[in-house]
Amino acid sequence: MSATPQLRQLVEADLPLAMDLKLLAGWNQTEADWRRFLWLCPEGCFVAAVEGRDCGTAVATIFDGKVGWIAMILVHPDLRRRGVGTALMGACIEFLRGRGISSIKLDATPAGKPVYELLGFVDEYQLERRQGTGRAYAQGTVTTLTPSDLGPVLALDREVCGVGRGNLLRRIAEENPSMARVCRSASGDLRGYAMVRPGSSAWHVAPCVATAADAGAQLLRATLAGCLDEPVLLDLVLENPDAAALADELGFTFQRPFTRMYLGENPWPGRPELVYATSGPEKG
Numbered sequence: 519m520s521a522t523p524q525l526r527q528l529v530e531a532d533l534p535l536a537m538d539l540k541l542l543a544g545w546n547q548t549e550a551d552w553r554r555f556l557w558l559c560p561e562g563c564f565v566a567a568v569e570g571r572d573c574g575t576a577v578a579t580i581f582d583g584k585v586g587w588i589a590m591i592l593v594h595p596d597l598r599r600r601g602v603g604t605a606l607m608g609a610c611i612e613f614l615r616g617r618g619i620s621s622i623k624l625d626a627t628p629a630g631k632p633v634y635e636l637l638g639f640v641d642e643y644q645l646e647r648r649q650g651t652g653r654a655y656a657q658g659t660v661t662t663l664t665p666s667d668l669g670p671v672l673a674l675d676r677e678v679c680g681v682g683r684g685n686l687l688r689r690i691a692e693e694n695p696s697m698a699r700v701c702r703s704a705s706g707d708l709r710g711y712a713m714v715r716p717g718s719s720a721w722h723v724a725p726c727v728a729t730a731a732d733a734g735a736q737l738l739r740a741t742l743a744g745c746l747d748e749p750v751l752l753d754l755v756l757e758n759p760d761a762a763a764l765a766d767e768l769g770f771t772f773q774r775p776f777t778r779m780y781l782g783e784n785p786w787p788g789r790p791e792l793v794y795a796t797s798g799p800e801k802g
């Protein structure tokens with residue numbers, strides 16, 4: 519049965535609705551995550567209503583003025599298969615195209631993938647959500663990120679993501695400063711960085727990037743040591759076999775798949791082979 523969803527901008531007063539919908543989907547976001555989405559791009563955040571009932575959310579943002587990212591496509595279970603998800607995607611795509619964006623990306627759940635395929639999104643590569651537990655590992659050469667690390671971290675992130683995400687990474691690091699880490703060589707060159715944010719049911723390593731497998735291993739171990747005995751999630755990219763091997767070694771088990779998809783062009787693919795954990799499906 520089709521419906522004609524009404525769309526409007528999502529505002530702070532909608533956070534209880536947003537939290538209810540993500541809880542119904544069994545997702546891990548907190549209110550702080552939603553506030554960050556609003557802070558990044560308030561005009562790209564939408565609520566859908568059917569017959570006066572608020573029942574769906576979507577958030578879109580723009581990285582570097584080049585790539586649009588869509589996430590948090592959530593529809594209340596009672597109102598699925600009525601075109602609400604498609605309408606929310608339509609609002610995000612229209613918003614992004616209106617800002618001149620020709621490359622739009624997302625990480626699709628198996629539930630979302632058929633919706634996006636019908637809209638013309640195609641697969642880029644596969645990801646896996648892995649679940650594990652914090653353990654007492656040695657810190658290696660990993661240290662807490664300091665303001666002087668931010669320049670090199672943002673430069674490496676731009677290389678790996680293909681576009682700059684300075685506003686996102688700065689904000690994640692500011693929200694949980696003791697959980698943002700870097701790994702450097704003996705001569706002080708940056709070899710990688712890792713950040714972790716709290717979720718409603720688990721810590722989420724997001725992101726972890728390293729120029730070599732041993733640096734990725736040190737960063738993930740130091741991160742896990744900071745989440746002692748607590749549940750931890752990470753989303754790894756299958757383009758980086760070292761990340762999957764490391765997750766296996768650290769006892770992280772498969773939870774669910776995601777598919778990185780894009781609509782339109784993909785001129786900034788970045789270097790996914792250096793990703794040990796993405797920044798989550800919320801922002802890729």
Ligand SMILES: CC(C)(COP(=O)(O)OP(=O)(O)OC[C@H]1O[C@@H](n2cnc3c(N)ncnc32)[C@H](O)[C@@H]1OP(=O)(O)O)[C@@H](O)C(=O)NCCC(=O)NCCS
Nearest residue numbers: 591592593598599600601602603604626627629630632633
């Ligand atoms: C994914 C989700 C947002 C889809 O919302 P929705 O409002 O049901 O989607 P639509 O009604 O617009 O679906 C459009 C078309 O996509 C396809 N589709 C949607 N859900 C599908 C499913 N579960 N299985 C197969 N095809 C599906 C169908 O072709 C559908 O058209 P039809 O109902 O006329 O056959 C919703 O299922 C949901 O909230 N799931 C949980 C959260 C989630 O995984 N979100 C995606 C994050 S990437």
